[in-house]
Amino acid sequence: MKEQFVAYIRALQETITTKIEAIDGTASFKEDLWKRPEGGGGLTKVIENGAVFEKGGVNISEVSGKLPESMQQYFGVKEANFFACGLSLVLHPVNPMVPTVHANWRYFEMYDQQGAIIDQWFGGGQDLTPYYLFEQDAVHFHQTCKTACDMHSPLFYPKYKARCDDYFYNDHRGEGRGIGGLFFDYCRISDDMQLEDWYCFVTQVGNSFLDAYTPIVEKRKQLPFTEKQREWQEIRRGRYVEFNLVHDKGTLFGLKTNGRIESILMSLPPRVQWRYNHQPEANSEEEKLINVLKNPINWV
Amino acid sequence: MKEQFVAYIRALQETITTKIEAIDGTASFKEDLWKRPEGGGGLTKVIENGAVFEKGGVNISEVSGKLPESMQQYFGVKEANFFACGLSLVLHPVNPMVPTVHANWRYFEMYDQQGAIIDQWFGGGQDLTPYYLFEQDAVHFHQTCKTACDMHSPLFYPKYKARCDDYFYNDHRGEGRGIGGLFFDYCRISDDMQLEDWYCFVTQVGNSFLDAYTPIVEKRKQLPFTEKQREWQEIRRGRYVEFNLVHDKGTLFGLKTNGRIESILMSLPPRVQWRYNHQPEANSEEEKLINVLKNPINWV
Numbered sequence: 001m002k003e004q005f006v007a008y009i010r011a012l013q014e015t016i017t018t019k020i021e022a023i024d025g026t027a028s029f030k031e032d033l034w035k036r037p038e039g040g041g042g043l044t045k046v047i048e049n050g051a052v053f054e055k056g057g058v059n060i061s062e063v064s065g066k067l068p069e070s071m072q073q074y075f076g077v078k079e080a081n082f083f084a085c086g087l088s089l090v091l092h093p094v095n096p097m098v099p100t101v102h103a104n105w106r107y108f109e110m111y112d113q114q115g116a117i118i119d120q121w122f123g124g125g126q127d128l129t130p131y132y133l134f135e136q137d138a139v140h141f142h143q144t145c146k147t148a149c150d151m152h153s154p155l156f157y158p159k160y161k162a163r164c165d166d167y168f169y170n171d172h173r174g175e176g177r178g179i180g181g182l183f184f185d186y187c188r189i190s191d192d193m194q195l196e197d198w199y200c201f202v203t204q205v206g207n208s209f210l211d212a213y214t215p216i217v218e219k220r221k222q223l224p225f226t227e228k229q230r231e232w233q234e235i236r237r238g239r240y241v242e243f244n245l246v247h248d249k250g251t252l253f254g255l256k257t258n259g260r261i262e263s264i265l266m267s268l269p270p271r272v273q274w275r276y277n278h279q280p281e282a283n284s285e286e287e288k289l290i291n292v293l294k295n296p297i298n299w300v
Numbered sequence: 301m302k303e304q305f306v307a308y309i310r311a312l313q314e315t316i317t318t319k320i321e322a323i324d325g326t327a328s329f330k331e332d333l334w335k336r337p338e339g340g341g342g343l344t345k346v347i348e349n350g351a352v353f354e355k356g357g358v359n360i361s362e363v364s365g366k367l368p369e370s371m372q373q374y375f376g377v378k379e380a381n382f383f384a385c386g387l388s389l390v391l392h393p394v395n396p397m398v399p400t401v402h403a404n405w406r407y408f409e410m411y412d413q414q415g416a417i418i419d420q421w422f423g424g425g426q427d428l429t430p431y432y433l434f435e436q437d438a439v440h441f442h443q444t445c446k447t448a449c450d451m452h453s454p455l456f457y458p459k460y461k462a463r464c465d466d467y468f469y470n471d472h473r474g475e476g477r478g479i480g481g482l483f484f485d486y487c488r489i490s491d492d493m494q495l496e497d498w499y500c501f502v503t504q505v506g507n508s509f510l511d512a513y514t515p516i517v518e519k520r521k522q523l524p525f526t527e528k529q530r531e532w533q534e535i536r537r538g539r540y541v542e543f544n545l546v547h548d549k550g551t552l553f554g555l556k557t558n559g560r561i562e563s564i565l566m567s568l569p570p571r572v573q574w575r576y577n578h579q580p581e582a583n584s585e586e587e588k589l590i591n592v593l594k595n596p597i598n599w600v
Contacts, residue, residue, distance in 0.1 A: 032577070046576040057576070172555040238568070245545035246555060255472040255546060262577040268538070270575070274568040276346045276357070277332070 001120070001195055002083055005107045009060045009087040012105075012206050016089065017045050017058050019210050023217055024050040029058065034260055039065035040083075044263045047091075048270070052098070052221050056091035057266035067110065068257050080118065081111040087206070088250075090267040091213075096233035097223040099130035099137065099178070100240065101213045102267070104250070105206045120195065122202045123185035126209055127164050128216075129178030129240060131233040133289045135299075137216045138179050142299035144212035145182050145205070152201040153192075157300075160184045165296040170243050175293040177243045181212075232286055235278055237269035244268065301420070301495055302383055305407045309360045309387040312405075312506050316389065317345050317358050319510050323517055324350040329358065334560055339365035344563045347391075348570070352398070352521050356391035357566030367410065368557050380418065381411040387506070388550075390567040391513075396533035397523040399430035399437065399478070400540065401513045402567070404550070405506045420495065422502045423485035426509055427464050428516075429478030429540060431533040433589045435599075437516045438479050442599035444512035445482050445505070452501040453492075457600075460484045465596040470543050475593040477543045481512075532586055535578055537569035544568065 017029045027050030035041040042061030047053050062085040072078055086106025093100065103126035110119040128141045142161070149156035164183035169176055182205060187198045244251050244267055254264040280286030317329045327350030335341040342361030347353050362385040372378055386406030393400065403426035410419040428441045442461070449456035464483035469476050482505060487498045544551050544567055554564040580586030 030576075048576060055574075055576070172561055234571075241541060241572075242545060242565075245542060246552070252546070261472055265542075265574065266576055268574040270573060271534075272541075272572045272574070274355075274565065274570060274572070276330075276348060276355070276566055277562040 001107065001199065002085070002109065005199065006062055006085050008203055008206070009085060009105065013043070013045065013058055013060050013087055016210060017047075019214060020047065020053065020056070020058070020091065023214060023221075024052045026051040027053065032263075034263070036063050036065075036260070039063060042260065042263060044260070044266065046266055050094070052093055052095070052217065054092050054094045055266075055270035056089070057263070058087070058089040059263050059266065060087045061085065061260075061263070070253075070257060075110070075119075077110065077118070079113060081113075081115070083109045083111075086124070088267075092237070092269045093217065093221070095221055095223060096131040096225050096229045097134075097220040098217050099128045100237075100269070101129070102127055103206075103209050105202050107202075120188070121185070122187040122198045124202055124205065125160065125164055125181060125183035126205065126212065127168055127178055127181035127183070128213070129236075130289065131236050132229070132285055133179070133292055134216075134220070137220070138297070138299045140216060141179075141181060141212050144208050146300050148204045148208040149182070149201075151204060152197070156184075156201070157182075161298075168243065169247075170239055171247065173239060173242070175239075175290065176296055177240060177293075179292060179299070180296060231273065232280075234269075234271055234273040235275060236289075237272045238274045241268055241272055301407065301499065302385070302409065305499065306362055306385050308503055308506070309385060309405065313343070313345065313358055313360050313387055316510060317347075319514060320347065320353065320356070320358070320391065323514060323521075324352045326351040327353065332563075334563070336361075336363050336365075336560070339363060342560065342563060344560070344566065346566055350394070352393055352395070352517065354392050354394045355566075355570035356389070357563070358387070358389040359563050359566065360387045361385065361560075361563070370553075370557060375410070375419075377410065377418070379413060381413075381415070383409045383411075386424070388567075392537070392569045393517065393521070395521055395523060396431040396525050396529045397434075397520040398517050399428045400537075400569070402427055402429070403506075403509050405502050407502075420488070421485070422487040422498045424502055424505065425460065425464055425481060425483035426505065426512065427468055427478055427481035427483070428513070429536075430589065431536050432529070432585055433479070433592055434516075434520070437520070438597070439599045440516060441479075441481060441512050444508050446600050448504045448508040449482070449501075451504055452497070456484075456501070457482075461598075468543065469547075470539055471547065473539060473542070475539075475590065476596055477540060477593075479592060479599070480596060531573065532580075534569075534571055534573040535575060536589075537572045538574045541568055541572055 027047050029045040029047045032044040040063035044059045046057045048055050064083040067080040067082045088104045090102045105124035112118050146157040160182040164180040167183045327347050329345040329347045332344040340363035344359045346357045348355050364383040367380040367382045388404045390402045405424035412418050446457040460482040464480040467483045
C-alpha cells in the first residue's frame with residue numbers, strides 16, 4: 001500500500017500543479033526537494049505572485065523512522081516505527097472573489113520492533129474558504145465532494161462534512177474558517193472497508209479535487225473587485241492564520257517536532273491585515289459571509 | 301496592594317497614551333471600556349493609522365472571580381478565587397527603522413474559600429523588536445532596563461534579561477522574537493523582598509518604559525526607508541504573529557479561557573507578509589539582524 005499510495009500522490013501532485021499553472025497563465029511552481037535527517041523527505045512545489053494565484057503550495061512528503069516521543073504518548077504505544085506520506089495543498093488567489101482552498105490526503109503505517117505493521121490508516125479532506133459567498137460555488141464544491149463520497153458509502157458525506165465543520169473552527173472567534181467540505185481521519189480496516197477500499201475512497205476524493213475547485217476559479221477570476229474588497233480579503237486571511245497557528249493540529253505537530261518549517265508554513269497567506277475590532281457593515285456581503293461561518297449550512 | 305497597583309496602572313496608562321499621542325502628532329487613542337461577565341473588566345486604548353504608529357494598544361484590565369479549571373490544574377489548587385490586574389501594551393510603528401515594543405506589568409492574588417489570600421505575586425517586563433538593528437538603540441533600551449533593575453538588586457538585570465531571551469523565542473525558527481529586555485514572573489514575598497519591595501521594583505520598571513523606548517522613536521521616526529525595507533518589516537512582523545499565536549502563554553491562555561479577543565489580539569501587527577523561504581542577502585543589514593536574533597547579545 002505504501003508504494004501504491006506514494007505513486008498516487010506523486011502523480012496527483014503533477015496533475016494538480018500542471019492544471020493550476022495552466023489556469024494561472026503566468027507563474028509557475030518552483031520545486032524544492034528536501035531530505036529529513038531522521039528519514040525520508042519531500043518535494044515542495046510553491047507558486048508565488050501569479051496572475052490568479054498570489055501564493056500557494058502543493059507539497060508531497062514521505063517520512064519514516066522512530067515514532068517521536070510525543071506521538072508515542074498520543075497513540076499510547078512505545079518504541080514503534082512509522083511511515084507517513086501525503087499530499088498537502090493550499091492556494092491563496094489574488095482576487096477576493098475566488099476562494100482559498102486547502103486539501104490533504106495521507107496514509108500512515110506503524111510498526112513494532114520486528115517491523116510488522118501494528119496499525120495503518122488513511123486521512124484527509126478538502127475545504128473551501130471564500131471571502132465573498134457565491135452560494136452556487138458552495139453548492140458545486142459540496143456536491144462534488146458528495147458525489148465522490150456516495151460512490152463508496154451514503155454515510156460518508158454527511159459524516160465527513162460535519163467533521164470538517166467541527167475541525168476547521170476558530171473557537172476563539174465563534175466562526176468556521178470557511179464553508180467546509182470533507183475531513184476524515186483514522187480510516188482503518190473494518191468489516192465493511194478493506195484497506196484497498198479506503199485507498200479507492202481517498203483517491204476518489206483526491207481525483208475530485210480539481211473538479212470541485214477549478215470551475216469556481218475559472219468563473220470568478222476575472223470579476224472586478226475594489227480596494228475595500230481586497231482589504232476584507234486580507235483581514236479574513238488573518239483568521240486563516242489564526243486557525244492554522246492556534247488550532248490546526250497538523251501545523252502545530254509539524255512545528256513542535258522539527259518538521260520542515262517552510263513547507264509547513266507555506267499554508268500562510270501572502271499579505272494579511274489585522275485591524276482592531278473590525279466589524280462588517282449591517283446587511284453587507286461581508287456580514288452575509290460571517291453569518292454563514294457562524295452557522296454552517298447543509299449545501300446539498 | 302490591589303488598590304495600590306490598580307491606581308498605578310490606571311495612571312500609567314494615561315501617562316503612556318498621552319506621550320505616545322504627542323509623539324505621533326496626528327492619531328489619538330480610541331477607548332473601549334469592557335466588562336467581563338464573570339467579574340471585572342478593562343479599558344482598552346487603541347491607536348491606528350497614525351503618522352508614527354501604524355497600530356498599537358495600551359490596555360489595562362482588572363478581572364476576578366472563580367479560578368478557571370485550567371488555571372486550577374496549572375497552579376495545583378482547587379476551588380480558589382482570584383484577582384488579576386495589569387497593563388499590556390504593544391506599539392507597531394510605520395517606519396521600519398523604528399522598533400516594535402511590547403510591555404506588560406501585572407499583579408495576581410489567589411484566595412481560599414474563606415477569602416484569605418493564599419498566594420500573590422507580580423510579573424511583567426518589556427522587550428524590543430527591531431526590523432533594522434541600531435546598536436546604540438539596543439544599548440540604550442537595555443541600559444535603561446538595567447538602571448531600573450539595579451536600584452533594587454544587582455542580580456535582577458542579568459536574571460531577567462536572560463529570561464526575556466529565553467521566553468520570547470521562536471523555537472520553530474531558531475531565533476528570538478526581538479533583542480529582548482526584561483521578563484519576570486512569580487515575584488513573591490521572600491526573605492529579601494516584601495510585597496511592597498516588589499511593588500517598588502515593578503513600578504520602577506513601568507516608570508522606565510517611556511525613557512527606554514521613546515528616545516529611540518524620536519531618533520528614528522524621520523529616517524527615510526525604501527519599499528524593500530518596508531517589505532522586510534512586514535515579513536518580520538509575520539514572525540511576531542508566529543510567536544504570539546504559537547508560543548505566547550498569555551495570548552493562548554486568553555484565547556482558550558474566553559478572554560476579550562479584540563483586546564488580546566490588538567498585539568498583532570496591522571500589515572503582514574509571508575513569503576516562501578525568504579532569506580536575507582549575504583552581509584546585508586537584514587542578515588545582520590537575523591544573526592543577532594539567533595545569538596542574543598549582552599548589550600550592557
